Amino acid sequence: MFIQTETTPNPQVLKFLPGRTVMETGSRDFRSAEEAGASPLAAAIFDLDGVNRVFFGADFLTVGKLVSADWDHLKAPVLAAIMDHFTSGQLLFGAGAEAAGDEDAYEGETAQVVAEIRELLDTRIRPAVARDGGDILFDRFEPDTGTVWLHMRGACAGCPSSSATLKSGVENMLKHYVPEVVRVEQTL
Known part of the structure; x- marks a missing residue:
């Protein structure tokens, strides 16, 4: 088995490419050894001195x-x-520990706006961010303020350039294609 490594824009994060599927669907972010207990692989990596985060992508x-x-x-x-x-x-996760869905219930016009936001995230933004070892997930949309809240995960979490990516890249694209979006904020 040959595992490639790549640097990321975040100097504290390294990307590992095992040459096979890691997660069939979705992604999973582990921020502590306790959270990593859900996955034998994440737990083994957290057992190493100096590790403070593990993220699984596709x-x-x-x-x-x-x-x-x-x-x-x-x-x-x-x-x-x-x-x-x-x-x-070994399995990636213990029984019942796979990533939970992140679907929220929106109705009417707001549901359409959220669908447009999610589609842009899934087709244009997330693939680009994955190349740098990260992920951006939709958290919520506040129709009264036009604010989209997003989770930055993997190499994006804590990256020195994440604010620029969020504001210059993601916010500008969402505002261009979805006029109801006024601003984008990061959920911590």
Whole structure:
């Protein structure tokens, strides 16, 4: 098994490409060792000193490290944990621990606006962000203020350039294609 690595715009996050599907659908972000308990792979990576975040995408995973940790010392153990997991045939998640759906109930015209926002996110924005090892998920739309709230995950969470990506890229695109959108904010 050959696992490629790529840097991301966030110097504290490295992208790992195992050459196979990681998640069939959706994505999953683990921000603590407790959350990682839902996945044997995430738990094994969190067991390594210096790891503070793990994110699973469709065909990649990203690992975040503490500022005090060094990729020169951390990269090989992460690669070993990923290889051990995939060669052992273990499931990615324990029973009942897969990612939950994020569908909200909107009605009428607001439902149409939300559908347009989600479509733009899924077809144009998320694929571009995934190339950098991250993901952006819809949280909610406030029709009274025209505010879209988004979760930035993976390499995007805490990235020095995430504010610029959110405002210059995502907000401008959503405002251009969906006139009801006035601004975009990040859900923390």
